[in-house]
Amino acid sequence: MPTQIDEKTLSQMSTLAALPVEPSQEQQTLAALNEVLDLVAMLESVDVDGVLPLAHPLERYQQLSTDAVTEHVDREALSRNAPDFEAGLYFVPKVIE
């Protein structure tokens, strides 16, 4: 378990999360993230050999529902929160030049 994130890893994470970190904020962000990793390092001392991961606290399977339409999506209502929406389309900056 690596205990520290360096500049290179931070840059990778920033790309993956689509969350740019300003150069002026880089050291501060690294310090904050590594503070959390220092806390998380306590997991290393736990013997987890042969232990299965637990994803659902009650270990239940998700409920299945019948394959039938029960609700209708109100597209107009959903689009009202879109920053740029017109004629049924979400507008974004030009993708193909």
Place this chain on the structure above:
Amino acid sequence: MNLRSATIAELRAHLDQRKLSAVELTDYYFERIDRHEPTINAYVTQLRETARSAAVKADKIIAAGQATALTGIPIAEKDLFCIEGTKTTSGSKMLADFEAPYTATVSEKLANAGAVTLGKTNMDEFAMGSSNESSYFGPVKNPWDTSRVPGGSSGGSAAAVAAGLCVASTGTDTGGSIRQPAALCGLTGLKPTYGRVSRWGMIAFASSLDQAGPMTRSAKDAAIMLEHMAGFDPRDSTCLTEAVPRYSQHLDQPIKGLRIGVCEAFFETALDATVATQIREALSILESLGATLIDVSLPHMTASLGAYYVIAPAECSANLARFDGIRYGYRCEDPQNLQDLYTRSRAEGFGQEVKKRILVGTFALSAGYYDAFYGRAQKVRRLIKQDFVEAFSQVDVIAGPTTPTPAFGLGEKAKNSVDMYLQDVFTIAASLAGVPAMSIPAGLVSGLPIGLQLIGNYLDEATLLNVAHQFQQTTDWHTLTAPEAP
């Protein structure tokens, strides 16, 4: 009856006997909000018009003799429950202008029961925090001492009840976000078993941990609220199908012979000595009521904070990936291209704490680190669950402190986030295991409230509520009210 501190149960009698109308009660609370909200900052949005219409409707239902326990009762909802046509912000700039297109199951159930929703309460951004200081809408003040935090993330919900700005409220708890603010504001707060309450329409933080619950002035009120909030919902595939007991009808069982587990590890950490003394006293009160105190061991509890700060950020990084500035939420000005739109909208829309947790979660889930962090944390989570399963083979309830200290000062822990995370050191294990847990008032330390945490077995909220109610029949800590804010 003092309306400012009245419980749901007390108000019910007054409403049904027509000593008071739901409209008068609603007006009373809005007058209090006008007076104290500028200091407390508990609400992000006030719903005056819809509240008044709901109160008028409630009075008609009461007149027809068809009232439920909640008809005409003024409540507040944490601002992550979607209510159709209402601003729902989750305490974030990202959703500052978001108007919910549908209503959360919890909110729908409470409205159907006749509750009058006065407004949406302030909270830590996306429920990430223990002080309510990460809200885009400014910090909430603790009504007991306005230089201190109310706890978080359901800080606005807690402060609203404690300041007499509503009778009861809804909160959500991912690692302690109902119990910790309840403790710091002198309230009763309950996090149900994972899946007991539907998460549909609740803005997600960490989906395998998030659970909604009530924040109230008594255990009886918590029972009334929970029985109206809980139950199977086909729209949430993790929602449990078990029938919901009438919790409020099962509060009078004597606790003689009840086995209460005490984990000494709770008292060996950073627990304030005065809080420890007060909690020991609360335990002896339970003993005097006939309960037997039994030592239990939760050997992996010390690792719970570590497991939580991998699992919760991992799930948050996935859940918050949906905020891209396109379909809803904040969009940056003049994006240069699609990538710029994504990244700048997220960088400008999220606050510091949220960004940090997204980055930690992204790291924990990324190739090369997944097994060492996320995989290991999930294995530790199983060990924590097994600790509780083992403990509940010996005892009916586990009792201990909710928080290490009473409310701390605004800004006091802003510089060191790990210090802030330690606020939840006693509450996180129950969240990871998915068992129900609650906090009830257990005294004052330097004039500030502290909480006794009661943890129950899976789906045994009824026993928790009964123990809490019996404790509140003997003590009056829950009846104390915060001084009036300026």
